[in-house]
Amino acid sequence: MKFHLASGNAHKAEEFRALAAASGLAVTVVSAAATGGMPPVEEDTGTFAGNARKKAQALRAKLPDDAWVLADDSGLCVDALEGAPGVESAYYAGPQGDGAANLAKLVVVMRDVPAAERGAHFVCVLLVLGPGGLEQVFEGLVGGRLEREPRGGGGFGYDPLFVPDGLARTFAELPEAEKNRLSHRGRAWARLAEWVRRRSG
Numbered sequence: 001m002k003f004h005l006a007s008g009n010a011h012k013a014e015e016f017r018a019l020a021a022a023s024g025l026a027v028t029v030v031s032a033a034a035t036g037g038m039p040p041v042e043e044d045t046g047t048f049a050g051n052a053r054k055k056a057q058a059l060r061a062k063l064p065d066d067a068w069v070l071a072d073d074s075g076l077c078v079d080a081l082e083g084a085p086g087v088e089s090a091y092y093a094g095p096q097g098d099g100a101a102n103l104a105k106l107v108v109v110m111r112d113v114p115a116a117e118r119g120a121h122f123v124c125v126l127l128v129l130g131p132g133g134l135e136q137v138f139e140g141l142v143g144g145r146l147e148r149e150p151r152g153g154g155g156f157g158y159d160p161l162f163v164p165d166g167l168a169r170t171f172a173e174l175p176e177a178e179k180n181r182l183s184h185r186g187r188a189w190a191r192l193a194e195w196v197r198r199r200s201g
Contacts, residue, residue, distance in 0.1 A: 001196060003128070006052075006059040008038040011156040012072060016189070019180055021062065023193040025200075029070065031108035035062055048073040048087055049137055052127035066131045070192075074124035074184060076158045078106075078114060078127045080113045086123075089158070099157050106161060110146055118146045120162065124190050133160035136195060140187030155179060 004011055013031040020027045032038035039058040043051040056071035063069065075089030085092040085106070093101035108119065121143040128136045143165045150160030152172025159171035164182055171179050180186040 001026065001068060002030060003068050004030050004035065004059060004063055006030060006038060006055040006069055006071035008032055009156075015180065015185060016070070016072075018176060019186060019189040020123060022177065022180065023189070025193055025194060025196055027193075029176060032059055035059070043073070043090070046087060048075065048123055048125035048139075049127060052125050052137075053135075055130045056127050060129050069129040069130075071127045071129075072124060072185065072188075073127075074122065076106075076162065077121050078110070079119040079125060080110065080117050085090070106146075106158065107149065111148070115145075119146060120146050122158075122162065124184035126185075126188045126189040128192065136192075138188045138191040138195070139190065140184040140189070141183060142184045142187065146184055 005016060007013065010031070013029065014028040020029050038055075039062065041055050041058045043054065045051050045054060052071040052073040055073070056069045058062070059071070060067065060069045073087070075086050077083045077086050085102070089102070090097050093105040121141055124140045126138045128134070144163050146161050147163060147170060150172070151170045152160050154174065154176065155172040159179075162171050163169065164171065167174075171183065
């Protein structure tokens, strides 16, 4: 099965390819760049699933009717910020979608929040569009807390600030395979992989 990934984020494409390889399934993930790039999409639905659907539909419009499309919408929900940045995670510091600026802004906003109130969780919604109008949604969530300063050179986005429950290292300090196993995206992918296995009989 081939999934066309409805994202222009190269880091996400790499992460999904690693997840597909680790799952042991005969699944390939093709970047939107392979079909001329990801069309612009205004992520304005207010929900992770709604945004993922818009992205999937935008790429699907460029592909044959029998193509499979995979879209992801994910974000960091911070307890002390009443769930922000949430669905606005990619644009927290402005419409330019600058990951480094988003991370820097969150560090400043959370500067004076005490350790006991630094809880947060990552959410990932994967949405699959297939032939004949098929749609499937898979969600993954991982809880944790925010450090005061970024640590680690791996991952992307808010990974250098986020420590998952039960660990002392940030997502950006974990080996890729361990992060993928624990992450919100990895958990959503596990549900998707199980659905693929059931379809394959």
